Amino acid sequence: MQIPASLGVFCAVRTPECEQVMQYLLQACADAGLMAYEFGPNTKNDPVLGTPEVIICLGGDGTILSRAAYAAERGIVLGGINMGHLGFLTACGRESVKELVQALATGLYVIDERAMLSVQGSGMGAPAAQAPLLALNEISLMRDQTGRMIDVDVELDGCLLNRYHADGVLLATPTGSTAYSLSAGGPLLWPTAGVITLTPICPHSLTSRPVVLPDNVEVTLRPRERRGRAGESLIYSVDGRDTRPIALNETLTIKKAPISLKLLVLPGCDYAALVRAKLGW
Numbered sequence: 001m002q003i004p005a006s007l008g009v010f011c012a013v014r015t016p017e018c019e020q021v022m023q024y025l026l027q028a029c030a031d032a033g034l035m036a037y038e039f040g041p042n043t044k045n046d047p048v049l050g051t052p053e054v055i056i057c058l059g060g061d062g063t064i065l066s067r068a069a070y071a072a073e074r075g076i077v078l079g080g081i082n083m084g085h086l087g088f089l090t091a092c093g094r095e096s097v098k099e100l101v102q103a104l105a106t107g108l109y110v111i112d113e114r115a116m117l118s119v120q121g122s123g124m125g126a127p128a129a130q131a132p133l134l135a136l137n138e139i140s141l142m143r144d145q146t147g148r149m150i151d152v153d154v155e156l157d158g159c160l161l162n163r164y165h166a167d168g169v170l171l172a173t174p175t176g177s178t179a180y181s182l183s184a185g186g187p188l189l190w191p192t193a194g195v196i197t198l199t200p201i202c203p204h205s206l207t208s209r210p211v212v213l214p215d216n217v218e219v220t221l222r223p224r225e226r227r228g229r230a231g232e233s234l235i236y237s238v239d240g241r242d243t244r245p246i247a248l249n250e251t252l253t254i255k256k257a258p259i260s261l262k263l264l265v266l267p268g269c270d271y272a273a274l275v276r277a278k279l280g281w
């Protein structure tokens with residue numbers, strides 16, 4: 001890979017520990033001849049360096065998710081230093097900052113192309129010009145009031161698959177198979193697998209099981225009125241971060257996004273070893 005011309009360092013929560021690691025990272029980059037600067041929510045680009053070619057996030061998977069759409073839309077390589085718990089998406093832990101900087105300074109890092117999902121609402125209440133939202137992990141549809149079930153028709157390329165009676169339904173990328181989908185009973189997928197998963201959340205039927213779909217299918221979710229409860233609101237969530245309402249007369253169209261996320265990985269990364277370590281196998 002090429003040595004990045006500029007590098008942005010993003011820290012979502014300025015804890016003393018994150019501040020310490022950030023200053024250490026910036027100094028290590030300077031010592032290695034890399035142009036690095038702090039990339040904050042209000043600092044979209046440096047006045048001299050412009051938009052960074054690589055963004056390094058300090059935090060956990062949630063921090064990576066918060067920058068994923070921004071990076072994917074601009075072709076920016078996104079990496080992370082794990083300051084959280086699991087850290088499936090981060091390139092390394094805080095103890096390996098030197099190795100990360102060395103990989104960047106020599107161009108010996110690896111880029112994983114991670115598939116994303118796009119979701120667009122349509123119907124009487126949805127804005128006509130609403131741009132599709134991007135998800136790196138998953139898109140979930142559920143009732144606004146927890147503890148209530150929903151009825152939703154799921155169509156694949158216009159053909160009905162099933163009407164689910166459940167707490168919700170969830171569509172996940174291979175990257176997202178280790179997140180909410182795993183908690184909901186979905187399968188573990190290799191990050192490069194060309195599939196998406198459809199998982200009902202706590203379904204009211206023993207035969208409602210997760211389904212693995214090819215990633216070229218277009219999925220339509222159609223909420224249905226349940227036992228006259230037309231006034232109850234539903235929501236859909238993108239990566240558990242961007243949550244929006246949806247009415248019974250609206251639909252969601254979900255498909256593989258035309259762009260992917262360039263995720264930074266250190267050379268020699270063994271995903272099987274990562275899964276064993278994170279899941280305690």
